[in-house]
Amino acid sequence: xxxxxxxxxxxxxxxxxxxxxxxxxxxxxxxxxxxxxxxxxxxxxxxxxxxxxxxxxxxxxxxxxxxxxxxxxxxxxxxxxxxxxxxxxxxxxxxxxxxxxxxxxxxxxxxxxxxxxxxxxxxxxxxxxxxxxxxxxxxxxxxxxxxxxxxxxxxxxxxxxxxxxxxxxxxxxxxxxxxxxxxxxxxxxxxxxxxxxxxxxxxxxxxxxxxxxxxxxxxxxxxxxxxxxxxxxxxxxxxxxxxxxxxxxxxxxxxxxxxxxxxx
Numbered sequence: 494x495x496x497x498x499x500x501x502x503x504x505x506x507x508x509x510x511x512x513x514x515x516x517x518x519x520x521x522x523x524x525x526x527x528x529x530x531x532x533x534x535x536x537x538x539x540x541x542x543x544x545x546x547x548x549x550x551x552x553x554x555x556x557x558x559x560x561x562x563x564x565x566x567x568x569x570x571x572x573x574x575x576x577x578x579x580x581x582x583x584x585x586x587x588x589x590x591x592x593x594x595x596x597x598x599x600x601x602x603x604x605x606x607x608x609x610x611x612x613x614x615x616x617x618x619x620x621x622x623x624x625x626x627x628x629x630x631x632x633x634x635x636x637x638x639x640x641x642x643x644x645x646x647x648x649x650x651x652x653x654x655x656x657x658x659x660x661x662x663x664x665x666x667x668x669x670x671x672x673x674x675x676x677x678x679x680x681x682x683x684x685x686x687x688x689x690x691x692x693x694x695x696x697x698x699x700x701x702x703x704x705x706x707x708x709x710x711x712x713x714x715x716x717x718x719x720x721x722x723x724x725x726x727x728x729x730x731x732x733x734x735x736x737x738x739x740x741x742x743x744x745x746x747x748x749x750x751x752x753x754x755x756x757x
Contacts, residue, residue, distance in 0.1 A: 500575045502526045504557060504613070505583030507534040509682035510632060513707040514580050519546040523578065528553045528566060557583050557609035558601055567616040578628040579617050581610040584650075586688035588643040599646045606650035611657065618670075625669040630714070631658045635678040635722070638734075643690075655720075662719050671719075675710045677701070678724045 501518040505511040507529035515525055519542040529535045532554040539550035553569070555562040570576055584606045587598045614629060621627030637655040640648040658674035665672060679685075679700045685692040692700065706723050713721030722731055 499577035501578035525550040570616040
């Protein structure tokens with residue numbers, strides 16, 4: 494990550510994963526544009542980071558589920574040539590069976606987890622490609638790879654983040670623009686209480702500290718990983734999974750119904 498006069502944008506920066514990313518990027522010398530809904534917390538974090546790391550930290554109070562706020566932010570990102578890093582961290586979870594929640598709950602998850610992430614990526618990508626330099630970090634989830642009876646919509650949105658990121662990685666393979674997708678498992682953030690599954694109900698040994706999550710993700714970035722599973726000790730499990738996925742896709746390209754489905 495080159496830093497001279499460069500700005501890193503972090504969405505969902507007022508707490509949790511976003512706030513730690515902001516601190517770690519400031520430590521690396523980046524100026525910051527911090528985006529979140531909670532202005533007071535955002536401004537407090539910006540002041541603290543400016544004092545601690547002698548960088549500049551601007552803030553943008555925005556609700557990225559809101560079309561006007563999202564459009565305004567996307568315009569800002571598209572027009573500022575100093576922006577070098579985008580951390581698409583803002584997201585929400587509503588962990589309930591689909592039949593027990595309103596359509597608005599599902600659409601809110603789609604708006605923030607999918608639409609906002611996609612729009613902001615569109616905003617920065619042309620300039621990144623033109624300069625042949627830039628970094629996009631998309632925060633997905635372990636539930637990108639799995640679904641629970643209460644996670645149909647959330648898992649669906651995070652599955653999008655994973656596949657969107659991997660497609661972008663292939664598009665940008667011969668450029669200087671890097672895309673990393675991070676798949677956290679349970680992490681100690683306030684997402685859980687808002688999701689309807691209080692953090693206190695999770696096994697303590699299964700929950701990663703937010704600082705450890707971000708440090709592991711950034712170590713993965715520094716190692717050149719395009720997909721980082723911060724809590725996975727045996728990376729061969731991921732490699733076998735990914736190889737099997739590719740083999741499965743290739744095996745489907747026959748143009749013929751599977752014989753097992755033609756039996757009377």
